[in-house]
Amino acid sequence: MFFSKTCEYAIRAVLFIANRSEDAPKAGIQEIAQGIDSPGHFIAKILQVLVRNGLIQSTKGPNGGFYIDSQNRQYTLADIVKVVDGERLFKGCGLGLSQCSETKPCPLHESFKGIRQQIYETLTSTKIGEFNEALNQGLQYLKER
Amino acid sequence: MFFSKTCEYAIRAVLFIANRSEDAPKAGIQEIAQGIDSPGHFIAKILQVLVRNGLIQSTKGPNGGFYIDSQNRQYTLADIVKVVDGERLFKGCGLGLSQCSETKPCPLHESFKGIRQQIYETLTSTKIGEFNEALNQGLQYLKER
């Protein structure tokens, strides 16, 4: 809807890992791919980017996998979106004009300002660990089936 | 940001034609492409779809072109978006789950409900003719340069 498919997978994966990291230690790629119903190799690529940008941690080898330490649980959805989709959603023009601005606005500039603001506030105020309980209780889902 | 590129062009073209239709009669493809700074052949394809769906009118031949009659000036941005991008923006799940719903929600379902609603209200309440004055006065723009 607002995010690229890559970003949708990224958010779902991070919420999965954040939840996983509470009790059991590390989650492997197969487990993550299964847990959010995404293509294994594809989510692997995405996780590489998230690790490189410090949003999640990983270790190789036996008992290795992906996890999120206590520090990183403070990250928000906005952090993920910025890393994966860039600033497009927060700064881009609704009609695709690269020079759209306060002084040279497109017709939708004003209306979209409020919407953009609401999205920004929602994403910056949502921490990646805050869904753990609902997910564990089966009140919210990260995959279809 | 929210729309496909095709849809961005579509909205800009319709606003251009709506404005054009106030005084001078019909606008040709070259003129429209120039007026919104879009690829000529591409906007031609898009306009075909809009005509087929009754959002704008056209006539062929000398003095032909695209125009919007008084009836159709009542159409809103939401009508254009529905024709070009479908219901995705209004109904799709933020995390890409096809079965996301009130009873089986993704973690972002609740937060996104309000945002989606605000977008919907903005688009359904914005008529395609309402920017004519601002466009004519050079207060709003449909292209960069």
Add this chain to the structure above:
DNA sequence: TTATTAAGAGAGTTTAAAGTCTTTTATTGG
């Protein structure tokens, strides 16, 4: 110290959106 495990890296393929080109059809002014 080596076999095994699991992520990292990079190249390759597929698919869908974006954009182009050519031919056909409709309109109209002469």
Add this chain to the structure above:
DNA sequence: CCAATAAAAGACTTTAAACTCTCTTAATAA
């Protein structure tokens, strides 16, 4: 009726996102 004009239609190409595959590197447990 005919030539010119302009949109309609459809096939085609390009580009970028989505997705896959294979090989490498790091960690560890025996």
